[in-house]
Amino acid sequence: MLARYIRAQLIVLVCGGLVGPIFLITYFLLPNLFGSFGPDVGSMAQSTTSWMLWAGLLITVADVLVAIWLANRGAQSSAKSAALHQTGVLTMAQITGLGETGMRINERPVVNLDLHISGPGFEFDSRKRVTVDITKQAIVTARKLVVWVDPNTRDFEIDWQASALISGVVPAQFQSTEDNQTYDLSGQAGPLMEIMQIYKANNLPFGGTVDIRNYPTVRQQVMAVVRRAAAQQQPAAAGVGAAAASVAPPQASIAQRLQELEALHKSGVLSAEEYASKRAQIISDI
Numbered sequence: 001m002l003a004r005y006i007r008a009q010l011i012v013l014v015c016g017g018l019v020g021p022i023f024l025i026t027y028f029l030l031p032n033l034f035g036s037f038g039p040d041v042g043s044m045a046q047s048t049t050s051w052m053l054w055a056g057l058l059i060t061v062a063d064v065l066v067a068i069w070l071a072n073r074g075a076q077s078s079a080k081s082a083a084l085h086q087t088g089v090l091t092m093a094q095i096t097g098l099g100e101t102g103m104r105i106n107e108r109p110v111v112n113l114d115l116h117i118s119g120p121g122f123e124f125d126s127r128k129r130v131t132v133d134i135t136k137q138a139i140v141t142a143r144k145l146v147v148w149v150d151p152n153t154r155d156f157e158i159d160w161q162a163s164a165l166i167s168g169v170v171p172a173q174f175q176s177t178e179d180n181q182t183y184d185l186s187g188q189a190g191p192l193m194e195i196m197q198i199y200k201a202n203n204l205p206f207g208g209t210v211d212i213r214n215y216p217t218v219r220q221q222v223m224a225v226v227r228r229a230a231a232q233q234q235p236a237a238a239g240v241g242a243a244a245a246s247v248a249p250p251q252a253s254i255a256q257r258l259q260e261l262e263a264l265h266k267s268g269v270l271s272a273e274e275y276a277s278k279r280a281q282i283i284s285d286i
Contacts, residue, residue: 020059091119142167191229
């Protein structure tokens with residue numbers, strides 16, 4: 001908590017909170033600065049700037065209170081996130097709409113995402129305001145997100161790292177030592193969600209730093225999912241696309257895709273060249 005407070009205090013000072021301490025330092029240094037002209041001059045200079053003392057104290061106290069509030073807010077957010085990851089349900093959300101807000105943070109556009117979230121025993125729609133950088137742009141375009149949900153309160157948190165996996169932004173490759181093959185599941189949301197559920201059930205992170213060879217049971221379960229997904233890919237590679245299309249989730253209409261593309265362009269997520277290229281691709285599907 002102390003480290004969180006110090007970090008928050010530094011943020012407050014950098015964002016304009018230095019004014020209070022500067023006033024206090026100036027007020028207490030005035031007698032020394034003007035002392036060479038005589039003690040009366042130094043005392044008079046300090047008395048005429050007594051407002052600096054009170055203004056400096058007021059601003060400094062406000063800085064400390066704001067830093068404490070920021071630290072507490074960060075601690076509560078971290079605790080809430082930890083609780084969701086510990087007891088929440090890991091599921092997938094479908095992006096059903098996207099709208100611009102006109103806001104930007106560090107030159108990154110802030111957009112509203114309309115989400116449809118469903119899982120065991122719950123199904124609801126919600127809206128989330130997010131800041132979109134280059135990586136998140138590709139994830140949003142894929143229209144699928146991984147979320148942690150509290151079924152009782154319907155509070156949820158987007159897991160951007162896991163979302164990058166199911167959207168294909170981050171490669172998902174699995175090496176099998178038994179048959180000396182590498183299986184590529186990049187962008188395959190269904191199998192990857194199964195694997196994430198296995199990791200969650202065994203309290204393992206998805207970050208790629210865990211060597212599942214140290215967990216034989218987990219490895220066996222994961223590789224079973226990987227091989228099943230690879231076997232299902234083979235008919236599609238042979239040209240059997242109709243069956244895959246029949247189980248694929250319904251695609252957004254042309255009008256909806258164009259509308260979301262327009263929102264991305266207006267919010268600054270897509271450049272003019274990217275907008276023109278993707279618009280041409282959507283129109284070619286008509």
